[in-house]
Amino acid sequence: MPAHFAPSQPLQGGPSPSQLGPKELLIERALTRLRSIPNDLEKYTFLAGLRGRNPDVFYGLVGGNMKECCPIIYTPVIGLACQNWSLIHPPPPESDPTIDALYLSYSDLPNLPQLIGGLKTRLPHDQMQISVVTDGSRVLGLGDLGVGGMGISQGKLSLYVAAGGVNPKATLPIAIDFGTDNETLLADPLYVGQRIRRLSQEKCLEFMEVFMRCMHETFPNMVIQHEDWQTPLAFPLLHKNRDLYPCFNDDIQGTGAVVLAGAIRAFHLNGVALKDQKILFFGAGSSGVGVAETICKYFELQGMSEDEAKSKFWLVDSKGLVAHNRGDTLPSHKKYLARSEPDAPKLRTLKEVVEHVQPTALLGLSTVGGTFTKEILEAMATYNKRPIVFALSNPVAQAECTFEEAVEGTDGRVLYASGSPFDPVEYKGKRYEPGQGNNMYIFPGLGIGAILARVSKIPEELVHASAQGLADSLTPEETARHLLYPDIERIREVSIKIAVTVIQAAQKLGVDRNEELRGKSSAEIEAYVRKGMYHPLLEAEQQAQ
């Protein structure tokens, strides 16, 4: 498939929205229409169409109604959209110069310098700020969805705008078609990607090396977010590029940071000293290992030696406890936190490991729904006054347990977070509120901070700073309610706080290139961040960017 551009959909006839009243009225009308649509996928296509036709109204609507709109434009409904991408993705009209989606494939490799270089004149904003790039090989917990991964790139960028205040014109979603190993897509004549098997890891990395170089040469200040790459590509991409370009992997580092922030709160609330925490991970892919290593590093920063910090972690994968003496060859990303105790090879199931370790915290990043059974939850409640249970796999059906199951299994004592949204629960006459440990709390703030500081790269310290910024962003009222994360409706304020923390960390490390911000106080940096943000309700000429 050659590179092609899929611009936003033009309005078909009729008066333009600007003739229909002020933006506030258009937003109210769109919200009323949205609420009248009974089907989730139709709600998604309605909002995607609105984003193309009138970004200000779309972002005004989303920004003012985060709780209601996020589950549609993002997890979980975005998963459904990616699964149905061939039926719903907008066709690429030749004439519209606005680029809303860029598809590339391996056959573009010889022309990448011209193709990417040429974007500079074709894109609507000469200062592109952020791109989210996927190959769709591991979309949420849904597996290989081929070019359907474009939905994720667009969904993440919508949150960059709504939550992080990035100018929508400065965002570029990219899906790279390296084929697919999804049998259903391979057999589907309507599939919009190439119906070929996935290319080798070597070919994908060869392509990505040129891609990253061309992107950086064309847009030197652009932050690139790698999203939903399967583990064997995610780690090499991160390790090869993190010291060369301003880039990060959202599943490894963004998820790592958001879970760390929730864990900092949970460790405080369960009242167990850090040195006595025992953390068990179910799932040892890119997200599981990314989160475990982020929390492990935090323990070191809190004064533990590396070995002591590592001793607090257990990883479980489909073969049981991850251990050096298990008898199989461990992939490199699993080695760092692999155990060595002599009885490790005997522990083959999650239940066996839970009973053996008696963890204070059980974190699920397995993509296998329902694996935190009633028995396991009840066991966690016998070991702990306040058991920490994070069911982080996405979307909803992949969550290791629902919030209701966690509350019932622990008699209401659980400290719970999930990746996808769950409703509050009434149990024995009391109302309980879940936390949503989704990287959406991190990447908009980390990204806008990195963009505004014009960082040359994104070292791990910046990721840790974003987690700290998030953990510090709860209001006294949210803290009193024992919440793990702030209210999602405040996500812009939270992102501003994270951005300031990230900018200051970048200055401390000397990876910032924005001289205008050097020597400024927190309050001055915050004012700068606020001023640099896109506000959908302001007219174009009032926008700073």
Ligand SMILES: O=C([O-])CC(=O)C(=O)O
């Ligand atoms: O997109 C989300 O909701 C969180 C995430 O990165 C993933 O599950 O891959």
Ligand SMILES: [Mg+2]
């Ligand atoms: Mg992801």
